[in-house]
Amino acid sequence: MRIFVNGEARIVEGSPDLASLLQQMEYSGETFAVAVNGDFVPRSEYPRTQIQDGDTLDVVAPVVGG
Incomplete structure (x- = not known):
């Protein structure tokens, strides 16, 4: 299936x-x-969250500094 992670298509x-x-x-x-x-x-919901074809995932990390 095809999903998008941070705007990038992945199979x-x-x-x-x-x-x-x-x-x-x-x-x-x-x-x-x-x-x-x-x-x-x-x-806590990661193991129960099923990923489906066409889903879009955004993985974000905090930015340190100022």
Whole structure:
């Protein structure tokens, strides 16, 4: 299936949950947040959030400095 991550098209196999997809993309730790189709998903919901064909994910990290 085709999804978009930070505006970039990607092809993924099957219909993974958000936690599995992030692991495949090598995101780890707690220094980022994820929005699926414009709605931020609580970290506790990552394993229960199924990713569907055409979904848009925005993975954002805080910016330090000023």
